[in-house]
Amino acid sequence: MDDNRKRSLEDGQLSIDFIIGFTIFLISFIFIATMVSGLLINLQSRTIDYDAVAYRTGVVLVEDPGEFGAKGEPFYWQLLNLAYYNERNQLERLGLAIDRNSPGIIQRYKIEKFFTPVTLGCTGINSLCYPSDYTQKLIFGDYPYKFNISLKELNGTNSQLWYIGEKTPEKHGYIRRVVTMKNPGYTEINFTNSTSDTINLFINLYELNSPALHPAYRMNPYEENVTIFLKNVTIPGTQMVNLQFYQRDTIVDYPGHFPTDSPTITVNDGIFTAPVTIDNTTKIVMEAGYLRRWSIGENDPVELRMTFNQPVSDGFPLIIQDYTKIPPLTWAVMEIRIW
């Protein structure tokens, strides 16, 4: 009984040795814990990480068409008017492919938008913001990667070169991709000096989007400029006196109403103001994004009606694909460097 009472007085007591040992352990543990992140630096290889990020960036650029808005929407992010805050906010991911099923085939309009950013004061300008849009919507990751992306066409002396980014340090991740590039087509209409002074040019988007033709070889008025050359103009002083744009049978645009800012319809690089004197170099351009501007569906038929002061055709409506040439795909090399 006495022994038990004596022992109970000392139960649960800590010895001074234990307290000293435990204190040293705790202090050391905290010390080590704070140092561990620094110690592990030796274990990571940044070059490997950079190579992986370069690879991923290459895949996104070359094999992905990009994304904007809600999931499943079309891929023409290049048509977004980035001058507007809400449109810029919709941009999710940058990619250059023509669509999801055509990896390795990239689109020239996406390339041009991609490689012409602004560096300062992006607000209110219809261009990508360098470098924030690129790091947030292409390279991703928390680490502030720097990059240099270049693209060179392999088209003999006509090869174009695009590049963006900073001077590359010696240590960097690298990947090289070889791609094909889709270039926009053009339409040539020959005057016939026949009976009618009008040319009705039908742009039947439904037929143009036919799945029978691979997207790489399609005319794509929704995402690319529609460039029309008037040829065989033999009567001097021939003038275009009216130009109207129709969606189905409803007039959408007409002289005095064409938007003065891009995307719009131009004649000889200017807004159409009647009359315009026509010769064999006359060029009419319906700019990429014009159809989206008027919320015209991707499969809606549209029509350009041109009226002249001379007979120019037999009056039968023209279907645009019958007069359109799509230039061959061109090859290009893309280099991506990340550090």
Added chain:
Amino acid sequence: MVNENAQLYTIEGISASILMLVTTFLVISSSSIVTPQETHITDMQLEQLGHDALLVLNTPLENGTSSILYQCIRDDPPSHPGLNAAFNANFTQLLNTRIFSGNDTLHFKVQLYYRDQSSGEIKPPIDFTSDGVGYFRENAVKVTQWVKMGSDVSDSDLQDKIILVEALIWRS
């Protein structure tokens, strides 16, 4: 009474803990990992580039035309001896063109696989072409591409065949 059961003697305890900490510190800080992944990254780059180059060659440039890879096999089938100059020129350009620095030094050897017309067996690989540089290195990669031949091939053995084009690519 305090006895010596489960007691830590101060000096031994402190020295043991210091020993353990020093050992842990040395182990973590001095360990170096040999990273064979770096080799794989190079392989991956080479494989990606080779795959891209074959895909580009296998993509017709215009609607209704044949791809360059198709034309090369059609016009210079493996039954013809010698190198396929058209294929070599295009493949070399696609593999080795760099944008700012000089050209790369990748080499290749291409073989074709297809089934024998009569027996249905897969024929032994047939040497299609190479860039003429011997292969002496270990780190090569293989990339493949399927090509569907039509009936316009002069070599009857290849008519209407699906051919596996296999390119061995290495850096020198």
